Amino acid sequence: xxxxxxxxxxxxxxxxxxxxxxxxxxxxxxxxxxxxxxxxxxxxxxxxxxxxxxxxxxxxxxxxxxxxxxxxxxxxxxxxxxxxxxxxxxxxxxxxxxxxxxxxxxxxxxxxxxxxxxxxxxxxxxxxxxxxxxxxxxxxxxxxxxxxxxxxxxxxxxxxxxxxxxxxxxxxxxxxxxxxxxxxxxxxxxxxxxxxxxxxxxxxxxxxxxxxxxxxxxxxxxxxxxxxxxxxxx
Amino acid sequence: xxxxxxxxxxxxxxxxxxxxxxxxxxxxxxxxxxxxxxxxxxxxxxxxxxxxxxxxxxxxxxxxxxxxxxxxxxxxxxxxxxxxxxxxxxxxxxxxxxxxxxxxxxxxxxxxxxxxxxxxxxxxxxxxxxxxxxxxxxxxxxxxxxxxxxxxxxxxxxxxxxxxxxxxxxxxxxxxxxxxxxxxxxxxxxxxxxxxxxxxxxxxxxxxxxxxxxxxxxxxxxxxxxxxxxxxxxxxxxxxxxxxxxxxxxxxxxxxxxxxxxxxxxxxxxxxxxxxxxxxxxxxxxxxxxxxxxxxxxxxxxxxxxxxxxxxxxxxxxxxxxxxxxxxxxxxxxxxxxxxxxxxxxxxxxxxxxxxxxxxxxxxxxxxxxxxxxxxxxxxxxxxxxxxxxxxxxxxxxxxxxxxxxxxxxxxxxxxxxxxxxxxxxxxxxxxxxxxxxxxxxxxxxxxxxxxxxxxxxxxxxxxxxxxxxxxxxxxxxxxxxxxxxxxxxxxxxxxxxxx
Numbered sequence: 001x002x003x004x005x006x007x008x009x010x011x012x013x014x015x016x017x018x019x020x021x022x023x024x025x026x027x028x029x030x031x032x033x034x035x036x037x038x039x040x041x042x043x044x045x046x047x048x049x050x051x052x053x054x055x056x057x058x059x060x061x062x063x064x065x066x067x068x069x070x071x072x073x074x075x076x077x078x079x080x081x082x083x084x085x086x087x088x089x090x091x092x093x094x095x096x097x098x099x100x101x102x103x104x105x106x107x108x109x110x111x112x113x114x115x116x117x118x119x120x121x122x123x124x125x126x127x128x129x130x131x132x133x134x135x136x137x138x139x140x141x142x143x144x145x146x147x148x149x150x151x152x153x154x155x156x157x158x159x160x161x162x163x164x165x166x167x168x169x170x171x172x173x174x175x176x177x178x179x180x181x182x183x184x185x186x187x188x189x190x191x192x193x194x195x196x197x198x199x200x201x202x203x204x205x206x207x208x209x210x211x212x213x214x215x216x217x218x219x220x221x222x223x224x225x226x227x228x229x230x231x232x233x234x
Numbered sequence: 235x236x237x238x239x240x241x242x243x244x245x246x247x248x249x250x251x252x253x254x255x256x257x258x259x260x261x262x263x264x265x266x267x268x269x270x271x272x273x274x275x276x277x278x279x280x281x282x283x284x285x286x287x288x289x290x291x292x293x294x295x296x297x298x299x300x301x302x303x304x305x306x307x308x309x310x311x312x313x314x315x316x317x318x319x320x321x322x323x324x325x326x327x328x329x330x331x332x333x334x335x336x337x338x339x340x341x342x343x344x345x346x347x348x349x350x351x352x353x354x355x356x357x358x359x360x361x362x363x364x365x366x367x368x369x370x371x372x373x374x375x376x377x378x379x380x381x382x383x384x385x386x387x388x389x390x391x392x393x394x395x396x397x398x399x400x401x402x403x404x405x406x407x408x409x410x411x412x413x414x415x416x417x418x419x420x421x422x423x424x425x426x427x428x429x430x431x432x433x434x435x436x437x438x439x440x441x442x443x444x445x446x447x448x449x450x451x452x453x454x455x456x457x458x459x460x461x462x463x464x465x466x467x468x469x470x471x472x473x474x475x476x477x478x479x480x481x482x483x484x485x486x487x488x489x490x491x492x493x494x495x496x497x498x499x500x501x502x503x504x505x506x507x508x509x510x511x512x513x514x515x516x517x518x519x520x521x522x523x524x525x526x527x528x529x530x531x532x533x534x535x536x537x538x539x540x541x542x543x544x545x546x547x548x549x550x551x552x553x554x555x556x557x558x559x560x561x562x563x564x565x566x567x568x569x570x571x572x573x574x575x576x577x578x579x580x581x582x583x584x585x586x587x588x589x590x591x592x593x594x595x596x597x598x599x600x601x602x603x604x605x606x607x608x609x610x611x612x613x614x615x616x617x618x619x620x621x622x623x624x625x626x627x628x629x630x631x632x633x634x635x636x637x638x639x640x641x642x643x644x645x646x647x648x649x650x651x652x653x654x655x656x657x658x659x660x661x662x663x664x665x666x667x668x669x670x671x672x673x674x675x676x677x678x679x680x681x682x683x684x685x686x687x688x689x690x691x692x693x694x695x696x697x698x699x700x701x702x703x704x705x706x707x708x709x710x711x712x713x714x715x716x717x718x719x720x721x722x723x724x725x726x727x728x729x730x731x732x733x734x
Binding site for chain 1: 608627637640641648655658687714715730
C-alpha cells in the first residue's frame with residue numbers, strides 16, 4: 001500500500017468512527033477547557049491564561065531586564081487578589097528581593113515569606129510546602145537569578161513538586177528574568193514601560209497598562225507529544 | 235436591652251465508692267455473686283477489712299477473723315489491699331468525674347466532691363446518672379449525693395448508700411423534710427453525741443436541724459453547733475481542686491539503659507495510647523505534651539511541645555514526639571522517660587465557623603518546622619512593616635491562623651512599581667552633572683541616565699549614639715534598562731534595586 005493509500009484509508013477509518021476517536025490536539029483543547037483556574041486579579045493576564053492560573057500547575061511570568069518590567073506588579077496583583085479571597089500565599093524569595101514597602105500592609109497579612117539563598121533551596125522549600133493544603137498560591141521570586149543558578153537542579157525535583165501541586169490543585173507562579181523550565185504549563189512575558197515619569201501612577205493604572213505575550217514553548221512541546229502519540233496509535 | 239445577671243445556684247456533688255479498697259482490687263465487686271473479702275494481714279491475726287454483699291449473705295462481717303470467715307463461707311475469695319490498684323482506681327474515678335465538671339476535690343480515698351456551679355441546675359441529675367453509668371462501665375460502683383453545700387452533698391451520698399440507692403438529692407426547698415427521713419448516723423457524728431440525741435428523743439437529722447442554734451450551742455457545745463451548721467447549709471468550705479497537670483502523666487524508669495530511639499519510641503507509643511484514653515475520658519484534649527528524658531550521665535532533657543490546637547490524635551502526637559526525638563542529640567543512654575499531657579480547657583472553640591483560616595493547623599506547623607530547618611527560623615514568617623524609615627526593614631511575625639475580611643477601603647492608594655532589591659550592595663561609580671547623576675557604572679547595570687527623580691533625604695536613629703544613619707535616594711532611568719534606585723550614603727554610592 002502506498003503512502004497516499006494509507007492516508008486515504010486512515011481518513012476513511014476516521015470518517016467511519018466519527019467522533020469516537022479524537023486527535024491529540026482535540027484532547028488537549030478539552031483538557032484545557034476543563035482545567036480549574038484561579039483568578040490572578042488581572043483581567044488581561046486571566047485572558048491570556050484562558051481564565052486564570054491553572055491549578056496544580058506551574059506558570060512562569062517572565063519579566064526581562066530592560067526598559068520594561070512588570071513582574072513585581074503582577075506579584076502585587078496576585079497577592080492582593082489572594083488577600084481578598086482570604087487565601088494564604090507563600091513567597092519563596094531568592095536573594096532578598098522582597099520589600100515590604102512595595103505592598104499594601106493589608107496584603108501582607110496572608111503572606112508567608114520564605115527567604116532563600118538559591119533557586120535550589122527555594123525549590124526544596126516548595127517541595128516541603130507543596131504538601132501543605134493550607135496555601136492557595138505559591139510564588140517563586142527568581143528575578144534576581146541567572147541561568148547558572150538553577151542549572152544544577154534535577155528535573156525529578158521539578159516533576160515531584162508538580163505532582164504534589166496537582167494532587168492539591170494549588171497553582172504556583174515562577175517570576176524570573178528568563179525562561180526557566182519546561183515543566184511550566186504556561187510561560188508569559190510581561191511588559192510595561194518603567195519610566196521615571198510613571199513612578200507616581202496609581203497601581204491600578206499600572207496594572208491596566210501591563211501587556212502579556214505568551215511563550216508557546218511548553219504548549220508546543222505538549223502538542224508534539226500528543227501528535228506523536230496519535231501518530232504511534234494510528 | 236441587655237443581659238440579665240442571674241445568680242447561678244450553687245450546688246455540690248459527692249461521689250462515693252463504698253468499700254473503695256476492695257473495689258480497687260476487684261472491679262464490680264458488689265454486683266458479683268461470688269463472696270469476696272479484703273483482709274488485713276499486717277496484724278497478728280488476719281482479719282476481714284471489708285466484704286461484698288455476696289459474702290455478707292454468708293455471714294461474713296468486717297472485723298471478723300479470716301479463718302472464721304472462711305469457715306462460714308469456704309468459697310470466700312480473699313484479697314489483699316494494693317496501693318497501686320488503689321492509685322489506679324482513684325485516677326480512674328477522678329478522670330471519669332472530670333467529664334462532668336472541671337472543679338473536683340479528691341476528698342478522700344474513693345470519694346470526690348464536685349463543684350457544680352459551672353453547670354446549669356437542670357442538668358445536674360442527668361449528668362449524675364450518666365456519670366454513675368460511666369463509672370459502672372469502668373468497673374467502679376459509686377453512689378452520688380447532691381446538695382447545696384459540700385457537707386450536705388456528703389450527707390446525701392451517705393443517705394443514698396444507707397437507703398440502698400445510687401443517687402440522692404437533698405433539695406434545698408425540702409431540706410428539713412428530707413432530713414427527717416435520715417437517721418443521725420448518716421451525718422457521721424460521734425457515738426457519744428448520737429447516743430445523747432437518741433436519749434433526748436431526737437431520732438433524725440431533720441428533728442435536730444429544727445432546733446435553734448442557741449439551744450444547740452447551750453446544750454451540745456461545738457460539736458453540736460458544727461452539726462447544726464452542716465445540716466442548715468451554713469458551712470461551705472472551699473474545695474481544694476485536683477491539679478490536672480499532674481494527672482495525665484506516664485513515667486518509666488528503664489531497667490536497662492536505652493541507647494536507641496526505637497525502643498524509646500515503642501514506650502512513647504504505649505504511653506500515648508494510655509494518656510489519650512485517659513484524657514479522652516475527661517472530655518478534654520491535649521494542648522501540649524511535656525517530655526522529660528533523664529540520661530545516665532545525670533543530665534536531663536525537658537521540653538514542652540505545644541500543639542496548635544487541642545487534639546488527641548495518636549498519629550499526630552506520635553509524629554510530634556518522634557520528630558522531637560529525631561532532632562535531639564543524645565550524649566548518654568536514656569535512664570527514664572516521663573510524658574505528660576497538658577489538658578485543654580473544656581470550653582469548646584467556635585473559631586473558623588464562618589471565617590477563613592488554616593485548614594489543617596497540624597500540617598501547617600509541620601511545614602513551618604521543616605521550612606525553618608531548611609532555611610533558618612529567622613527567614614520564615616509573615617512580613618510586617620516596621621515603624622522606621624530604614625529602607626527594606628520589615629519584621630516577621632507568625633502567620634495568623636485566621637484571615638479576616640479585607641477592609642473595603644485600604645487607606646491611601648498604592649502608587650508606583652515594586653522595588654526588586656538586589657542582594658547586597660551593588661557598588662556604583664556615578665558621574666555627576668549639575669549635582670545630578672549623569673552616568674552610572676556597576677557590575678550589574680551601567681548606562682547613561684535619561685531620567686532622574688529625587689533626591690530624597692532619608693535618615694533615622696539620630697537619637698541613638700553611633701547608630702544614626704542618613705542617605706540620599708535617587709530614582710534613575712537608564713537608557714533601555716529601566717528605572718533603578720540609586721543610593722548615596724556617606725561612604726559610597728550603590729544601586730539598591732530595580733523597579734519592576
